[in-house]
Amino acid sequence: MVVTLHESASVRAGTTGAHQPEPRPRVVILGAGFGGLSAAISLRRAPVDVTVIDRRNYHLFQPLLYQVATAGLSPAQIAMPIRRILSRQSNATVLMNRVESIDVAARCVVTTGRRIAYDYLIVATGARHTYFGNDAWADHAPGLKTIADATAIRARILSAFERAEVTEDPQLRERLLTFVVVGGGPTGVELAGAIVELARKTIVRDFRHIDASSTRVILIEAGERILPTMPPALSGKARDQLEALGVEVVLGSAVAGCDQRGVQLGDGTEIGSACVLWAAGVMASRAAKWLGAPADRTGRVKVNEHLNPPGHDEIFVIGDTAAVIDATGRPVPGVAPAAKQMGRYATRAILDQIAGRSTAPFRYRDYGNLATIGRKAAVADFGKAWLSGYAAWLVWNFAHLWFLVGFRNRLVVFLDWALAYVRNDRAVRLITGQNE
Amino acid sequence: MVVTLHESASVRAGTTGAHQPEPRPRVVILGAGFGGLSAAISLRRAPVDVTVIDRRNYHLFQPLLYQVATAGLSPAQIAMPIRRILSRQSNATVLMNRVESIDVAARCVVTTGRRIAYDYLIVATGARHTYFGNDAWADHAPGLKTIADATAIRARILSAFERAEVTEDPQLRERLLTFVVVGGGPTGVELAGAIVELARKTIVRDFRHIDASSTRVILIEAGERILPTMPPALSGKARDQLEALGVEVVLGSAVAGCDQRGVQLGDGTEIGSACVLWAAGVMASRAAKWLGAPADRTGRVKVNEHLNPPGHDEIFVIGDTAAVIDATGRPVPGVAPAAKQMGRYATRAILDQIAGRSTAPFRYRDYGNLATIGRKAAVADFGKAWLSGYAAWLVWNFAHLWFLVGFRNRLVVFLDWALAYVRNDRAVRLITGQNE
Structure with missing residues (x-):
């Protein structure tokens, strides 16, 4: 059970009697993403009390979120209640609550309406997309991080086709059948490939x-190649596969503006x-501010090689919230296996x-790097070896099923993938939300 | 293809040349619920042009919506894109659009930004819940009609448990662990049974x-028995089964007030x-207003025994939007088979x-009436015979799988039901939405 400041004080004062057992070390974990959840689970047999705090009630399998956004999967197929995952772990308590601040001196996390004392703190609050200071773009180019983001993007993509079918204005129809994805990292590549397959x-x-096969999907990347963390040869393979599917890849172009008409590039183009999606730029959670710790320019807490912020070896910052140079001297990438x-x-x-x-x-042990592009199209980098095309796509599918949490999710995702493969269909083509 | 007023005028003027084929009768269907969709499908081989207009992009299997609201099923398992259902029906066009009004004299439906001419019109725009003039209750006691309603109710139910786990205020905790369902019709009974099973x-x-098994679920019905359309003996059986699950059934009590603290009954109780759900009272869509036709007190269009409003045998009003006395002199109930x-x-x-x-x-041919209460608990009325308990529950499950649209939905609903049965689990315990 969690020991709050109040209870902890009574335990320390000995008011609950002589039979009170020695309090066990209290480990508080902020965030139940890949990092926080793996920390909680690996403490399952440890003589500590674990409290996991997340402002959502579910753990999300982020790598498949783009498939929710493109109508391939339902949210519940890639999300699992945190407290169900930890249900049988008797030393773990889950609290759905929002972190307001951290009182580092008092060793206490301040959540809405309640303070939670800790002896050890693991901060795993992740990252969100950023518009590089242009927050007004958010309305016109939504990003993809939560289930609500994904279902909103799904509604935006599907509504574009619906509105194109209704309108009698050819210019509007053309704008509705043009999709722009900003950012050539894995999420941008996956979104662009999935949209063009959905349409065509x-x-x-x-x-x-309308002739949905005339749909244009344009992927805009500011750098000189897509998937910049992959070897250059694989970036080229990925681009070839994207273009074969019908995606127009624009390299070396930064977005200079974004409004209800579309996007403006740096060169004035x-x-x-009517549907611009944002897959560029990531900003860490507010952890550095909470901890009063130094941060890099994307807001990540600069931690030492033991993952502690300066002067606090009782605090660990992990996953996308941490800027880490590991024991081999290399920066650790912001990917699920690292978290x-x-x-x-x-x-x-x-x-x-x-x-x-x-x-x-x-x-950090790097077991490889995968990105999918579409049906039978993917790239996989294993350091010494790499794969492209059908083989990489099979590896990608197998790996993602393997790492999904829960038997039911593996089964239903596999079923939907199998049906989608056979029928060229997407099972979740629903426009839902507050504007229904 | 749909013939708009503009196109229709050019066809009539003969400006497109002598080879223009004779225009086929245009049947416009408003609403793709059970009534509208069955009309569209039964015209698949008819020499007419069919246009289906709905403001949503999906057909919803309403009878299972309460399972979405209680975390048992995902929205996509009970909803299917209308245009996918009609994809291979070449005489059918689907337009996702909102009906603004109907120009009965000009035989034209006015949708947002576009007029659609018709020769025959089928109005199947359904019904919504009503608060009997107390619209302020809507914020405190949401009703269940759309997918957005269902996911909002799901978030409200699950959040109550989450907040109860966090709070240190015993009074608030008790309020959070008390659920009230207003209305003892099938939806109210199903919701109450599902919530108590979820909790306990x-x-x-x-x-x-918290001890979730101490959760109180209270079903409030203004009349003297629940499931009033069933025979009295079955109402009693249903009540017994609900109470065996742990639901408190309050009969003969109308709700007099509803606010953030809870509900007030007519007798002052x-x-x-913190979670009141509304399953009482139904109000038809605005069809009577659109048509300038007479309506009953729940807004349903009074139609003749051919389903026409007075003076318009080219217009048919069907389903929950119509008040029909059929050829046998009995009012037709607002159920899916009737629609x-x-x-x-x-x-x-x-x-x-x-x-x-x-x-x-x-x-109207009445093939029977089913209501489910919980695991192995249901009632079924077949006129001359009735069932209760396990047998009724099996019939209910089989019938609902049978009538679900689409092979994939049948398969995944069956899987989730089977897993839920074996594990006592609910697969979709997600709190999602704009407040995430």
């Missing part, structure tokens, strides 16, 4: 007035589009501290 | 501070609750008019 393969027979490794490392370090042992610095 | 069987192990039968009747009457034949009056 899935829904093309369903409309009477205007692209008319999970950091989560497990933090719990090992905590148990070492409790036992009075020292812990070796964190070392 | 599914989530009870997942919390550390106050029930503190489907009316949809098929309207299309037969249209084809008869085109062929110059007369049509026998509409006659």
